[in-house]
Amino acid sequence: MSAMTNTAAPLAERNRELRNRALVRSWLYVVLLVLFALVMVGGATRMTGSGLSITEWKPIHGVIPPLNQAEWQEEFEKYQQIPQYEQINKGMTVDEFKGIFWWEWAHRLLARGVGFLVAIPLAFFWISGRLERRLKPRLVGLLALGGFQGFIGWWMVASGLSERVSVSQYRLAIHLTFACIIVTSVAYIARGLATYSEAPADRRIQRFAGVMVLLVMFQIYLGALVAGLHAGLSYNTWPLMDGAIIPGDLLVIEPVWRNFFESPKTVQFVHRMFAYTVLVVALWHAFSTMTQAPRTTHSRRAWVLAVLIVGQAAIGVGTLLMQAHMHWALLHQGFALIVLIFATAHWRATKGAYPLENDVAVRS
Numbered sequence: 001m002s003a004m005t006n007t008a009a010p011l012a013e014r015n016r017e018l019r020n021r022a023l024v025r026s027w028l029y030v031v032l033l034v035l036f037a038l039v040m041v042g043g044a045t046r047m048t049g050s051g052l053s054i055t056e057w058k059p060i061h062g063v064i065p066p067l068n069q070a071e072w073q074e075e076f077e078k079y080q081q082i083p084q085y086e087q088i089n090k091g092m093t094v095d096e097f098k099g100i101f102w103w104e105w106a107h108r109l110l111a112r113g114v115g116f117l118v119a120i121p122l123a124f125f126w127i128s129g130r131l132e133r134r135l136k137p138r139l140v141g142l143l144a145l146g147g148f149q150g151f152i153g154w155w156m157v158a159s160g161l162s163e164r165v166s167v168s169q170y171r172l173a174i175h176l177t178f179a180c181i182i183v184t185s186v187a188y189i190a191r192g193l194a195t196y197s198e199a200p201a202d203r204r205i206q207r208f209a210g211v212m213v214l215l216v217m218f219q220i221y222l223g224a225l226v227a228g229l230h231a232g233l234s235y236n237t238w239p240l241m242d243g244a245i246i247p248g249d250l251l252v253i254e255p256v257w258r259n260f261f262e263s264p265k266t267v268q269f270v271h272r273m274f275a276y277t278v279l280v281v282a283l284w285h286a287f288s289t290m291t292q293a294p295r296t297t298h299s300r301r302a303w304v305l306a307v308l309i310v311g312q313a314a315i316g317v318g319t320l321l322m323q324a325h326m327h328w329a330l331l332h333q334g335f336a337l338i339v340l341i342f343a344t345a346h347w348r349a350t351k352g353a354y355p356l357e358n359d360v361a362v363r364s
Helices: 002-047 069-079 083-087 094-127 135-158 169-192 203-228 256-262 264-292 297-321 326-351 357-363
Strands: none
Touching: 002 094, 002 169, 002 326, 069 094, 094 135, 135 169, 169 203, 169 256, 169 326, 203 264, 203 297, 203 326, 256 264, 264 297, 297 326
């Protein structure tokens, strides 16, 4: 009887830990879905020229939009003081202003909502004892990253309120990249709580999968520079750019390094070339994984990732040929996030799940 009791107790504890993991993982998937929506609304905010419509950062009071005509007029008068209104939207009516205001307001509201979506369940899971020790610092870190991202967002907006008619491409790229870091972190933690039928892959495959995540994220960073400079509105041919594979006048700004951040032509060219690089490396990763771990889920995922990247490249070409039409540009941004999330899930799966704390305790 005592032997059966000794066996049943660890088993019951293990089952409880698995149930808790399922709950936490489901919550993180919801967070991931809302983050995806947040980035997409952010993209639409940029595409509609709405990002500078709210000229103040009021983290608490800013939840409440203007409620009457007098408040709308007050908000509109603040917008009329910035260069974007004077140089681009002069003569805009209050009703037209509302059209850009609601995009930015929705983006900020979603951002605040994500904060609550992380903080409240985190407190519940923590207090109710459903969180493993290893998860606590990771999840608190996620909450801190989200708060810092809010600051980066305002820092980005502030760059367009005094001398520019749009936000700095440097700050836009940082804002989007930091959002991708948060998305990657959530996906990585969530997939670490999954159950896998396949054993962890060889360390070489794990490292290669991690490199793929970094490459995809860097390509998104380059895409943000393209967006910030409106570089997709010119040189809308493919495969040639300005009539050549390697166009001229790529390094006309002094000092030379500024071309890679401030020249629309150079930035678009680098984004194109790095897209080819990511595609080639993804195919290399797929063939390599198939050779090292044939007929495994690791190999199949590597091929799915390669196919997704091919699809993203095709969408990128379509976006270019359509002169960055809003629908194509948003599709390109959204699919880039899907590629990043899948690459992260693939990387985590090659490493297997986090070990159960009960299993570790039993072994020790």
